[in-house]
Amino acid sequence: xxxxxxxxxxxxLAQYYAEVGPAIVPHLRNRPFTLKRYPYGIRGQAYFHKQAxxxxxxxxxxxxxxxxxxxxGSRLVDFTLVNEPAALVWMVQMNCIDMNAWYSRVDKPDRxxxxxxxxxxxESRNGFVQAIRVAHLVRxxxxxxxxxxxxxxxxxxxxxxxxxxxxxxxYAETYELAELVSRGLEADNPGLxxxxxxxxxxRGVLVDHRQNGRGKTIASAYSVxxxxxxxxxxxxxxxxxxxxxxxxxxxxxxxxxxIEKHGDLFEPVxxxxxxxxxxxxxxxxxxx
Numbered sequence: 001x002x003x004x005x006x007x008x009x010x011x012x013l014a015q016y017y018a019e020v021g022p023a024i025v026p027h028l029r030n031r032p033f034t035l036k037r038y039p040y041g042i043r044g045q046a047y048f049h050k051q052a053x054x055x056x057x058x059x060x061x062x063x064x065x066x067x068x069x070x071x072x073g074s075r076l077v078d079f080t081l082v083n084e085p086a087a088l089v090w091m092v093q094m095n096c097i098d099m100n101a102w103y104s105r106v107d108k109p110d111r112x113x114x115x116x117x118x119x120x121x122x123e124s125r126n127g128f129v130q131a132i133r134v135a136h137l138v139r140x141x142x143x144x145x146x147x148x149x150x151x152x153x154x155x156x157x158x159x160x161x162x163x164x165x166x167x168x169x170x171y172a173e174t175y176e177l178a179e180l181v182s183r184g185l186e187a188d189n190p191g192l193x194x195x196x197x198x199x200x201x202x203r204g205v206l207v208d209h210r211q212n213g214r215g216k217t218i219a220s221a222y223s224v225x226x227x228x229x230x231x232x233x234x235x236x237x238x239x240x241x242x243x244x245x246x247x248x249x250x251x252x253x254x255x256x257x258x259i260e261k262h263g264d265l266f267e268p269v270x271x272x273x274x275x276x277x278x279x280x281x282x283x284x285x286x287x288x
Contacts, residue, residue, distance in 0.1 A: 021085025
């Protein structure tokens, strides 16, 4: 029973991931995968597990990369790859609820596929409405740089905006673009947009550029999140992101129905292709 209050079991989650597999697997395929395990359900303590677990099925591939843990030093890790729906179901058996993978793929681990803007609203009654306003500000700022962006609910309390790019830029460059855009929005919208990391000092919606880095992960599109109601991180069309949207509006049933109706709205993120160079030059030329 992974969601005791909602009576959602491991089997329920496995059934959903088997059904949503054709839509979610392309967003995970050939990306180093980090297991976030909930052995006691969402009310218990979760933990991260990067090394491929013992007992992993032999048909599930791994790739080895060096990591640099916070406690110092480095180590080699055999990351699991989630390349088919059966692998998703096995991850549920390992008590994974949301599916988290790198922004880059194994053939070019230092070349991300997209820039991430992770929006974290304040803990206030209208916090998510503010996050919606800020998401549209991010879109407008990116539009001015002649870059396309795509939006999804985080499935928890925030919003993710992704900018797909050609696979020739470094994580340092994606970090720089996200930081310059975020700090520009903060300067233009004091009290609404912030880049302040410490919650006690924060006023407004955090636009977190720090999520751009090698080894960072976010919950994939169509991931169930470990929150009441088992909400799903759901792609939206920009025109759908109005002030009536709420972070928990989209569950498993709604996500599957939307895929049937619209297809995968995040499929363009996989195609990338956008050049960052002109946008970075434009941002660097602006007065600080």
